[in-house]
Amino acid sequence: MRTHLITGPGGSGRTTVAAATALAAARSGHRTLVISADRTDTLGTALGGPDAHPGLTTRRLVGDDRFREDLAALQERAASALDLLGAERLDAEELTPLPGAEELALLRALRDAARDTPYDTVVVDLPPAPKALSVLALPEQLRRYLRKLLPPERQAARALRPMLGRLAGVPMPAAWLYETAARWEDDLAAAQAVIEAPTTTVRLVAEPGPAGADALEAAATGLALQGLRTDCLVANRLLPEASADTWLAALSAQQHKTLAAWETAHDHVVRVRHLGHDPRGADDLTALGLPPAPAEPPAPVQWPVTAAPAGEESHAYVWHIPLPGVVREELGLIRRGDELVITAGPARRIVTLPSALRRCTVAGAGLREGELRVRFAPDADLWPRAR
Known part of the structure; x- marks a missing residue:
């Protein structure tokens, strides 16, 4: 299955490009599904209706109902703990989605x-680039x-929890807590x-210009930090x-000046002209001239570890992390x-x-040719000694 994630600065025409x-x-000839979490259904408007093509299925996500179901089920499973605390139950009708419900609905749809x-x-x-990056980073986080x-190694002790609960006189976390965590982990x-x-x-979709260039640079850095690949940059609404x-x-002239810089910095830039009106319907989407996706996706992003060059005795290994821009x-x-916290502009991973x-210490780091190079030296207390 080939998956295309469409994002870019707000107002850049992401939904139109997704529809096209x-x-x-x-x-x-591909059996195609297009997913949108936009409550205003601008995707349906761009397509001209749900029957734009026989092989195309649209799915607009509404996180409200699933959120109510999940929270109601959680109340039932935690009934004993809630009763102990004297908590009042919430009716499903009074529940409104909390921040993050739409993001979780989008992740479920991908799954x-x-x-x-x-x-x-x-x-x-996807939503505009900053929010899209947060959604794409959410599963890992x-x-x-x-x-x-809830470390997996501690789950083996859950058989003792009923006994501990009787000794302590209060309910201990039940097995369903670990079962729920395991289910979330799988999802x-x-x-x-x-x-x-x-x-x-x-x-990536952006409208050429100073504002679009700044937003695009931040989005490209965030995507690189997450190790995600772009198959093309769509320069949208060209005059x-x-x-x-x-x-x-x-x-x-301002657009084409920015476009020339993009075509120098990015491998694959697609030009999409301005139609003079908001595209609506299959004919308008075809008139945009957006080419089909390449048959083969670009090569995966690699973060290789290499041996230090000869003569550099301060370290033994270099971790290469591409961060263009x-x-x-x-x-x-x-x-x-055993973790490294990397911050690149507003993005963090x-x-x-x-x-x-993990058996080394960080000996230094440097930025060279769009690549963060972190140097490591073996830790004498952890590295096996030669006999």
Whole structure:
């Protein structure tokens, strides 16, 4: 299954590009699913209705109902603890979604698309780039929290909890807590597997110009930090280069100046012209001229560990982390146990060190040619000594 994640700065035309991408895939014979979490259904408007093409299925997510079901089920499972605390139960009718319900609904949809549905292509109309990056990072972050709060190795002791509860005189965490954590772990792992799959790519959409360039740079850095690949950058709503109108000519010149910089910095830039109106319906989406996705996705992002060059005795290994577009002043690096906390502008990621580097100390770091290079030296107390 091929998955296209569509995002970009707010107002850049992400939904239109998602609709055009899905329609092109369906017309090429792929069984295609397009997913949107937009409550206003701008995706349906762009497609011109749910029957844009026989091979195309649209799914608009509404997290409200599933949120109510989940919270009601949690109340039932935690009934004894709630009664002990004298807590009053909430009726399903009075529940409103909490922040994060839509993001979880989107992750469920990714999981379900991979598990249960016979689609060749899945197109996901993500929120604007900053929120989209948070959604894509969520499975890895939540799985880390679960491992910290309920380590798997401690679950073996749950058989003793009823006895401990009787001795203490208060209810102890029940087995369902660990069962729920295990189920969440499975669901999050499935969503993360889709996001990180070799057949999943991100399609960035931006309107050329100073504001679009700044937002695009931040989005590209965040995606690189998450190890996600872009198959193309869509330069959207391009104005014609020749215009008798001086205002339009100046705006077009500004667009094409930014476009020239993008085509130098990015491998694959797709130009999409402005139609003079908001695209609506299959004919308009076809007129955009968006090419089909490449048959083969780009190569996976690699974070290789290499031996230090000869003569550099201060360290033994170098971890290469590609971070295109980031500047030195925006970088932060902290070692915490077996993890490395990397900050690149507004984006942050906590990654587990490769096994060999866990027995090393950080000897330094540098930014060179769009790549963060972290140097490691063996820790004499942990590294096996040669006889």
